[in-house]
Amino acid sequence: MEALNHLQSFVLSAEAGSFSAAARRLGLTPAAVSKNVARLEASLGLRLFQRSTRKLTLTEGGERFLQQIGGALATLREAIANAAEEGGQPAGVLKISLAPSFGRSYVVPLLAEFIRRHPGVIPDCHFDNRQVDLIGEGFDVAIGGGIELTQGVVARELGHVRIVAAASPAYMRGRQMPSHPSDLAQLDGIARRSAGSGRLRSWVLRDGQGGEGVAEYRPRAIFDDPEAMAQAAIDGVGVALLPMPHALAPLCSGALIRLLPGWSADSGPLSLYYPGKKLLPAKTRVFVDYLLEQFRQHDFAAQMNPD
Incomplete structure (x- = not known):
């Protein structure tokens, strides 16, 4: 098993490009991983890495060795894990x-x-x-x-997750229910910021019969978390376009009502x-x-x- 540990330290260090990253995956210290690799190099009589304070680079011999053992080591590790199950x-x-x-x-x-x-x-x-x-x-x-x-x-x-428009009964009280996505422009909205781009998300709603429309409203609050959006909608801030995993429970309990039944967007x-x-x-x-x-x-x- 000691030889297998040395090989794992080498392969993960090569894949991650650092002893520290390999150590996190193995649950060891970087010093322990470095020592395992050094012992492997000593047993092989081959330098596997060029080391510097900033970078860990495979030598030519290290590249060849990684190609030869990478797949075989993964298969061996899985076989040992399965055999060791209690x-x-x-x-x-x-x-x-x-x-x-x-x-x-x-x-x-x-x-x-x-x-x-x-x-x-x-x-x-x-x-x-x-x-x-x-x-x-x-x-x-x-x-x-x-x-x-x-x-x-x-x-x-x-x-397959759909995006639906929802608001609290209290917010919609006294307001006209929308019949088309363009009608949302007359209502306050809870916008969502994309975590990746930082831009506000926009959705095209479709009715399954060829109809479509861009869902736009007056932003009253902006969030980057759909759970927070659902809570703000429940609290009466405005309309939210919510993924069904976040809309389902409040819709079932009545804390939210669905606007534009039959209209939704595909979230993938x-x-x-x-x-x-x-x-x-x-x-x-x-x-x-x-x-x-x-x-x-x-x-x-x-x-x-x-x-």
Whole structure:
């Protein structure tokens, strides 16, 4: 196992370009990773890296060695992980990336039953509103939308998310209900700023029968978080264009009412992402199967696409 640890330290350092990044993925100190690589170099009689205070660069021999062992090491590591599972049962820490609001509302309530079924698996949940590098950051599973399908990443769609217009009953009291997206221009709106570009998002709503219109309103507040937008709409600030995962609960409770029934915009698929490995660790496989089963049983896809 010591030789395997040395090889892992080398491969991850080469992939990340630094001992520090490799150390974070391995749960070691940078000094320990550096020492593992030095011991590997000594055993091979080959210098693998050119080191400097700012940069870690593979030597020519290091490049050749990485090409020769990279894939084989990944397969070996997965085989050892599967063989080491306690009593043949899935086991180990499962690193999961989740959008905060979606994770709290839709995934956390499912974890107790998953843990009961698979007590050897420890979910390690990371709540973050960003698109993670699934492979580079060492995640086993990510749940969200728009994650880049780089080589080695598999996506399983949970549902196609629609954007709908909603407001509180109190805000709409005494106001005329809109019948077309252009009518929203007469109402106060809660705008959303794109976290990536910093620009205000705009949506084209469609009715499924060929009709469409740009949803524009008078901005009264600007947010970069849909959960905060939903709360502001509930509090009567104005109209919000909300993804269905954030609109569903307040619409069902009556805290919000849907404007323009039948009109919506396509926000794209919400998917479950995981590394597409030949030997997928059992802890990942059972979690993926469990979530797909639960979301199917709760008819999540239909709830996200109400029109």
